[in-house]
Amino acid sequence: MTKEHVLVIDDDQGLLKLLTMRLTAMGFAVEACHDARTALEEARRRRFDLALTDLRLAEEDGLTVMEELREIHPSLPVLILTAHGSIPSAVEAMRKGAVGYLTKPFDDKELAVWIDKALAQSRMSREIQRLRQLVSELYGLEHVAARSPAMQALLQQVVRVADTDATICLAGETGTGKEVIARVIHCNSRRAGGPFVPVNCGAIPESLFESELFGHVKGAFTGASSSTRGLFQSADGGTLFLDEIADMPPGLQVKILRALQTREVLEVGATKPVKVDVRIITATNKDLAQAVKAGAFREDLFYRIQVVPLTVPPLRSRQEDIPLLAQMFLRQSVERTGKAVRGFSPDAMQRLTTYHWPGNVRELEHAVEKAVILSSGDMIAADLLPSGGNGATEGPFKSLTEAKEAFERNYLKELLTLTGGNISRASQMAGRYRADFYKLLRKYGLHPSDGKSRQEAASRGAPLPPPSSDERAESA
Numbered sequence: 001m002t003k004e005h006v007l008v009i010d011d012d013q014g015l016l017k018l019l020t021m022r023l024t025a026m027g028f029a030v031e032a033c034h035d036a037r038t039a040l041e042e043a044r045r046r047r048f049d050l051a052l053t054d055l056r057l058a059e060e061d062g063l064t065v066m067e068e069l070r071e072i073h074p075s076l077p078v079l080i081l082t083a084h085g086s087i088p089s090a091v092e093a094m095r096k097g098a099v100g101y102l103t104k105p106f107d108d109k110e111l112a113v114w115i116d117k118a119l120a121q122s123r124m125s126r127e128i129q130r131l132r133q134l135v136s137e138l139y140g141l142e143h144v145a146a147r148s149p150a151m152q153a154l155l156q157q158v159v160r161v162a163d164t165d166a167t168i169c170l171a172g173e174t175g176t177g178k179e180v181i182a183r184v185i186h187c188n189s190r191r192a193g194g195p196f197v198p199v200n201c202g203a204i205p206e207s208l209f210e211s212e213l214f215g216h217v218k219g220a221f222t223g224a225s226s227s228t229r230g231l232f233q234s235a236d237g238g239t240l241f242l243d244e245i246a247d248m249p250p251g252l253q254v255k256i257l258r259a260l261q262t263r264e265v266l267e268v269g270a271t272k273p274v275k276v277d278v279r280i281i282t283a284t285n286k287d288l289a290q291a292v293k294a295g296a297f298r299e300d301l302f303y304r305i306q307v308v309p310l311t312v313p314p315l316r317s318r319q320e321d322i323p324l325l326a327q328m329f330l331r332q333s334v335e336r337t338g339k340a341v342r343g344f345s346p347d348a349m350q351r352l353t354t355y356h357w358p359g360n361v362r363e364l365e366h367a368v369e370k371a372v373i374l375s376s377g378d379m380i381a382a383d384l385l386p387s388g389g390n391g392a393t394e395g396p397f398k399s400l401t402e403a404k405e406a407f408e409r410n411y412l413k414e415l416l417t418l419t420g421g422n423i424s425r426a427s428q429m430a431g432r433y434r435a436d437f438y439k440l441l442r443k444y445g446l447h448p449s450d451g452k453s454r455q456e457a458a459s460r461g462a463p464l465p466p467p468s469s470d471e472r473a474e475s476a
Contacts, residue, residue: 003029009053036060055082077118148318162188170283172312175362178283186239194238202247203436216268246286315357333372347382421448
């Protein structure tokens with residue numbers, strides 16, 4: 001781990017030497033200066049994490065030194081060292097930006113406490129930056145763009161809980177990136193070297209759920225020709241991510257609860273439980289508390305998984321992140337398609353930032369890729385992007401269910417068009433398992449072949465096939 005650098009300024013050679021010894025013993029890299037001129041030269045030459053300066057220096061006022069240091073490095077935290085009689089001046093220094101003052105003489109414990117306070121904010125900022133860099137390398141920085149206060153707050157919470165074994169429940173709308181946040185937590189935990197095993201609780205048939213999660217022994221049921229480890233055991237030493245946990249069949253919730261409580265699983269057909277060492281992260285796009293009231297979700301399981309609840313904000317509440325996300329999705333789409341598109345027109349960017357994005361980050365990614373494919377110039381025009389501003393619509397106002405279904409139906413149609421009916425690519429772009437994606441297609445009476453003719457027509461520049469009666473009704 002890189003050492004933090006501390007600049008110490010004091011004209012008392014004895015105290016300067018003592019502070020250097022104390023700070024070095026605490027693990028800091030120390031630059032000791034006996035006068036202000038030397039200290040300021042060092043500050044211009046390289047960056048420090050903290051400065052300690054005596055309030056009374058032989059040639060210059062410590063207050064002035066602090067102000068000059070802050071001019072060089074505006075975010076540099078400065079601690080003031082003062083004699084008892086100079087406390088009013090030290091208080092004045094705090095009004096001018098010092099993080100605190102230490103009254104001589106002080107002991108090691110007091111020094112350590114004040115240093116921790118002074119470095120807390122910068123340490124948190126560095127940790128968030130490290131977190132974002134790691135995610136950039138592993139999954140692409142676009143998934144955790146965090147210019148907005150809402151995402152900054154979420155990442156600060158992630159930093160605090162990542163290196164614990166606490167059970168975490170991620171709440172948020174579909175498409176906000178809950179699985180990405182779960183992976184970030186895993187990669188910044190002591191389990192980072194272990195497996196990360198995602199499970200979509202709504203995509204596994206109820207008849208196979210127990211066997212999938214807990215495994216089975218040979219001969220446990222017809223077709224069980226060999227023993228199979230379950231997903232709990234596959235995640236041993238790592239993290240098990242239970243996505244869409246609200247969709248878990250009620251009869252299996254009690255079995256999951258027992259596994260969470262005992263950290264043991266009983267394979268189907270076995271007589272002895274097997275110990276597992278896993279961290280549990282769950283996610284849901286539903287109101288679990290309401291599901292408990294409705295009797296659809298066990299209350300004891302609810303409290304078991306809500307040890308640390310985190311909320312992933314919807315895209316409409318983090319507008320500051322939209323331009324960065326859009327540019328990064330643009331670069332990805334250009335790499336995939338080979339088209340010479342270099343950016344968005346001002347009107348297009350305005351449309352991106354004012355649209356309400358009911359499908360969140362996933363919808364934004366899909367919209368940008370579609371715009372790149374359909375663009376005929378080097379800049380994406382506004383008419384290639386979804387419109388609607390705050391979501392107002394003309395005509396009778398739809399119910400939330402109707403609006404959601406209309407969005408999902410159109411989203412799936414456009415996705416099939418973009419992928420030419422390729423289900424593997426379409427389900428990957430949608431962030432869904434293939435079984436889950438097929439279930440959605442069946443729900444809206446769609447077929448993979450629906451996208452092929454529309455893509456072929458678009459690539460020839462020919463008019464698209466006429467809209468179906470459903471599409472005409474939606475646009476009416």
